Amino acid sequence: MKLDNNTIEQKLLQLPEWDYYDNAIHTEYEFDNFKDCFSAMSRIAFECEALNHHPNWSNEYNILKISLTTHDEEGVTIKDFKLAEAIEAIVEEEE
Secondary structure: OOOOHHHHHHHHOOOOOOEEEOOEEEEEEEOOOHHHHHHHHHHHHHHHHHHOOOOEEEEEOOEEEEEEOEHHHOEOOHHHHHHHHHHHHHHHHHO
């Protein structure tokens, strides 16, 4: 079920690295180098498969940009926040 703007803003208080715009939640991480960035992406990919929810993301050298939305719901859902929380935990471990 698509979340309303107030609920999204409330949930983002727990994820200060993330922003809401263009009907999705977004973040960007900077790593020391490409290898560390790719390592995080690999770990995130396994979590995405486990949750059966996949990000729109891009990587340029040591920068990883992630955007989460639930396409079948045409907006942000609890699935996006579960994946965002998992991503945060993975990135924290990488640092």
